[in-house]
Amino acid sequence: MKTILVIVQHRKGRSPGQRFRIEHFLPYLEERNYNIVFSNYLDEKSDKIFYSKANYFRKLLIAIKAFRHRLRDLKIAKKSDVVFVYREAHMLGTTYIERKLSKMPAVFVFDFDDSIWLNDTSDGNKNLAWMKRTSKTADICKYADLVTTGNEY
Template sequence: MKVLFVVPYPIGKAASQRFRVEQFFPVLDAQSIKYKVAPFWDGKTWAILYKNGNTLQKVIGTIKGFAKRKALLLQLHKYDYVFVHREATPVGPPWFEWLAAKVFGKKLIFDFDDAIWLDNTSEENKQVAKYKQHGKTANICAWSYKVSAGNSYLQKYAMQFNSQVEYLPTTIDLAKYNRLKNQDTERLVIGWTGSHSTLSYLKLIEPALRQLEQKYDFNFVVIADKAPDLNLKSLRFIPWKPETEIEDLLQLNIGLMPLPDTEWAKGKCAFKALQYMALGVPVVVSGVGENQNAVPDGKAGYTCYTNQEWFASLEKLLLNTSLRTQMGEAGRKWISEKYSLRVHQLTFLQLFT
């Protein structure tokens, strides 16, 4: 069996691709399944894509990406399956997916972990947003042999167009996340990790964090690819790096995942919370979408709906070392049983049957 992975990002650069595609490569190797990975963006373009300026380089990088996709059509005959993560091209119609499925007759597997059929224009992508065709998600679902959806909300959407939709949550490889946070630390750290696309969500809990700052001494650490715009005296920014990701997360005593109550946010797969829990870090999250399923409320952390609940939950954890330890251990056990790579590797392999 041979599989072609058609992905947006350079290998090792984006969380969704690393945890939904790349971390399954050893599973394929163990089954002697051959595969090739074909990113749209090259490393140089990806490095500047969400930064201001460099317009010409971005245009050249985009043209190169489309050229690579056209050249890839000539190689499709070598593969039994074409696995598309999110989309084959970032703008325009789904011509590659249509040709792969309808002209070349390949078994198309479509994987997505966001509500990408919705318009979610950010400051960084507003210039190209008008060229995106969000409606193509429905078409790709319909043309696919099987669809892999990251949560039940996404699965329900995809099943409108295809009956072969597998629920495959974003998973954690506990062989890599193999340590537990020691909660007996001198200075407490509340923290958040993510990308520029979700940094604005931290504004939702800024009032609760300011209120906490008036009573307690702690650091609020943000691990991201861009510094946040927050008026907090406790704020510490750590640039995200793949090689230090786990070490940086282990600084946290409490992990946060705020979300707005929107249709887009309902498509989120609670990945931040899963990472925290895998390392024995108790979590406090918004009660939106998959967060409500991924976090056992009152056992591995707290699910909040109001600013007052955010403050009370964080205060409770800040003041109680044994509670943080207990919830951290419960979260680790929960990930092992429900969201680990070991538990879901068979689901991934069954996409190719």
């Protein structure tokens, strides 16, 4: 049985793009005996805090927890056949996780469906826009074995 590690930000059913780009394929893959490991780091409670205004300390804790979650994902990736990353492995400017994935035997698939290389920050996080590094999209494309996109850009 082949294992696919799916790295996303949101829980299942939360993000329209995520649902369209990967979630609706999961039952099909599972029916064909693929083992799907779905890894998201924002649960419903964290999601509300993360997209709210202020709450900076709690957002910092969420970012740290999310990074630790991704470090655990690296262990899973070592045992996976395919690693599918939707948009980015972590919300901050680092590509550390993607660089590590590029050195593993699993096929690293990077998928995005928006102009994520532009600086578009949610209203609740405008004051934290400086922490994003939109140029990381180009770097992740270089690290990936396969890049799939779904936009007109």
